[in-house]
Amino acid sequence: MNNDFEHLARTEHLPTRIATQFAKRIYDGVLKPGDKLPTEHEMSKTFGVSRTVVREAIAQLRNEGLVETRQGVGAFVVERTSRQIRLEDGKKMDRHAFTDLYQLRVPLEMEAAALAAVNHTDAQMEALDAAMARMPGVKDWGESGVTADLDFHRIIAEATGNDYFVQFVVAISERISHVIAIARAEGPLEDVISKTISEHGDICEAIRNRDAAGARAAMLRHLQGSAQRVGLEFEFVE
């Protein structure tokens, strides 16, 4: 069987090529929400591939939240408002991508800290204290250290009362922390930990006092300190 994809990347496998093609049509508005995609049989015929491949392509679109399938009926383009928010990011985590991601992280976490200061519950404050209490026990910056740091940031995000912050902060900080754990620090470990604890403490206190501006500032100092400890420059416009 001949296929019609000579103009596309040879490396990508068939289902991805087809899915990409339809994704483009959807984003470009050629296929509008509610529109029905061709049947699997039709697509199989027009693209010159087996139904297996077509099905996998459609599954991909479904996973990306672009279409939804109904058995016995067909595949339909979903409403824009109910699409997933997702970031493609094939990029390697080189130094450049890393600083860019860090740059995005900063305003998010600052705002999260501010909102947490205003909105946190008593239970969340306790959870934050508990997370802090775990820090001094950290002996290396492997699993336990990273996890403890991650927990701290996640709990703050949760204290905003806004689930979007939790998802974004967790996704981003998780990714960054693991890089940090590898790219690791200049200077002795004790210094890193003690400084981290001290900065976390500042944030903690500001939140406890429901001091939004203070929390924001403390978070900025922490992120700047953390970045500096791994020898990273990032631009934050005052």
Place this chain on the structure above:
Amino acid sequence: MNNDFEHLARTEHLPTRIATQFAKRIYDGVLKPGDKLPTEHEMSKTFGVSRTVVREAIAQLRNEGLVETRQGVGAFVVERTSRQIRLEDGKKMDRHAFTDLYQLRVPLEMEAAALAAVNHTDAQMEALDAAMARMPGVKDWGESGVTADLDFHRIIAEATGNDYFVQFVVAISERISHVIAIARAEGPLEDVISKTISEHGDICEAIRNRDAAGARAAMLRHLQGSAQRVGLEFEFVE
């Protein structure tokens, strides 16, 4: 053939059930990065489903960025640092989810405006002016109005020089704008448009003058104004 999924939701179709199961194992650390998944044949046998289903399940995991497959070798759990950033968001866009998303948008776009003020190129400034010039022609807040507004915000994001901002801002503002287009405004359309133009103008000028703080403030005013025009309250901690 009998299957072993009675304990799971009956509604989900087979591939999703299997994929979910493996995703859980990965997130729980039972399967660590680098680990090899069972072969398709094995999984087919142990789960009591056909290889078609297994393949689709694996494709789903691959789309979620959790595993990567190598032809002739197998499927492997990917490193955490190279996983996609993605936000699950099955939620309906009710008023509550909308304000939450808006709350996330604000600090992002403020920072984007500030960075754009510092980093923009001449070409990007021209693109911004061009986008502004298109606004007065908007007659309704349907396709053209939404697109023009979206363009404005996207160009600012691009002017940060940081691709992550582009992706986040586009994903979020796109989603919000389409809701706004529907939920539409109290008050006459001319007012909405003229106010939008005026606020965009302020942002534009601040960016032109490379006034980061001004851009940030102007963006905040714009977002607050925009929210207010659709009768939305949101919390932004000063």
Place this chain on the structure above:
DNA sequence: GTTGTAATGTTGTCTGATAACCCGATATAT
């Protein structure tokens, strides 16, 4: 007019086969 039923089209799943590919083992050549 409503309800039951058959027909049809579509997605979901199954089965078995072939092609493309990777990797290690063995054989061969230098």
Place this chain on the structure above:
DNA sequence: ATATATCGGGTTATCAGACAACATTACAAC
């Protein structure tokens, strides 16, 4: 002895055709 070439087994990728499950529509029966 080392390097290279070839082969074989295992795995994923794709193909082909079938049946099952489900939705929609049209039509028949009441």
